[in-house]
Amino acid sequence: MADIDQIAILQLGPGDARAGLALSTEAHWNQNEADWNFFLAKGIVFGVRDTAGHLVATRLVATAALLPYTSEDAWISMVLVTENWRRRGLATRLVDACLDTATKLGLTTWLDATPAGAAVYGPLGFTPTIQLRRLRLGNAPTSTAVAPLRSGQPTEFIACDISAMGFDRRDLLRELExxxxxRLVSNGDAMALVRDGRIARHIGPLFADGPAHALAMVRDIAASETGPLLIDAVANQDAFLKGLTEMGWTIERPFQRMRFGRATTQPAELPFAVAGPEYG
Structure with a gap:
């Protein structure tokens, strides 16, 4: 295998969506081709190709993406390395490429890290912020008393997200919705986005007046869906997290939100669930 320090890091383009999807599928992530298309169209995606000793590039073996949301804040994600190229420092080099670009653009960067990822990002200068818990529901529970869900208002949803994040992600939310x-759904006291993933439908962001309203929203969404569901809950929303497990949701893994650079603004109020580790 080639010396990692000698391998070229390239900027990827729209034609790399399926190759990126192959990497996230290998890692058992939930991203689909639409997610990759969005990152390649709106973000700056770096990658490494296995040239197999030839000048003609072959398969994509590693990626990392920088997704600017505003002129001050951006998200780093899609940090993926295929199995036989791991543990050689390639992910660190790709994240460094994202950070170098962000520094040149004057961006504060954020990411949601697995525990293994957090151990890598900490020494790079990332500071931990909130914690998340990913939960899965395999089959929706049978319910005879389901409140009707109506369509949510995109402008209200965007305003809630700006308050929760501290910066504006309206282009992302409009694209996902x-x-x-x-489905952007509301029950009057809570609002949530439900979207397709590769292996499960995803709920989030989710905003509500309180944990009871947030749990009612999740219950009603689950009763109106078929197939598995995923949600990335904010860990310090204790009552909400406890209620989810009592409803049959199973915690799959933790994520640690981390920031590189100064906080440009402070969130006014945390959501109950987020858009997913790839988007924040």
Missing amino acids: GRAGS
Whole structure:
């Protein structure tokens, strides 16, 4: 295998969506081709190709993406390395490429890290912020008393997200909400986005007046869906997290949100669930 220090890091383009999807599928992630298309169209995606000793590039073996949300804040994600190229420092080099670009653009960067990832990002200068818990529901529980869900208002949803994040992600939210199969739903006291993933439908972001309203929203969404569901809950929303497990949701893994650079603004109020580790 080639010396990692000698391998070229390239910027990827729209034609790399399926190759990126192959990497996230290998890692058992939930991203689908629409997610990759969005990152390649709106973000700056770096990658490494296995040239197998030839000048002609072959398969994509590693990626990392920088997704600017505003002129001050961006998200880093899609940090993926295929199995036989791991543990050689390639992910660190790709994240460094994202950070170098972010520094040149004057961006504060954020990411949601697995425990293994957090051990890598900490020494790079990332500071931990909130914690998340990913939960799965395999089959929706049978319910005879389901509150009707109506369509949510995109402008209200965007305003809630800005308050929760501290910066504006309206382009992302409009794109996610506009995808085939997506639903922006409300019950009057809570609002959530439900969208397709590769292996499960995803709930989030989710905003509510309190944990009881957030749990009612999740219950009603689950009763109106078929197939498995995923949700990335904010860990310090204790009552909400406890209620989810009592409803049959199973905690799969933790994520640690981390920031590189100064905080540009402070969130006014945390959501109950987020858009997913790839988007924040």
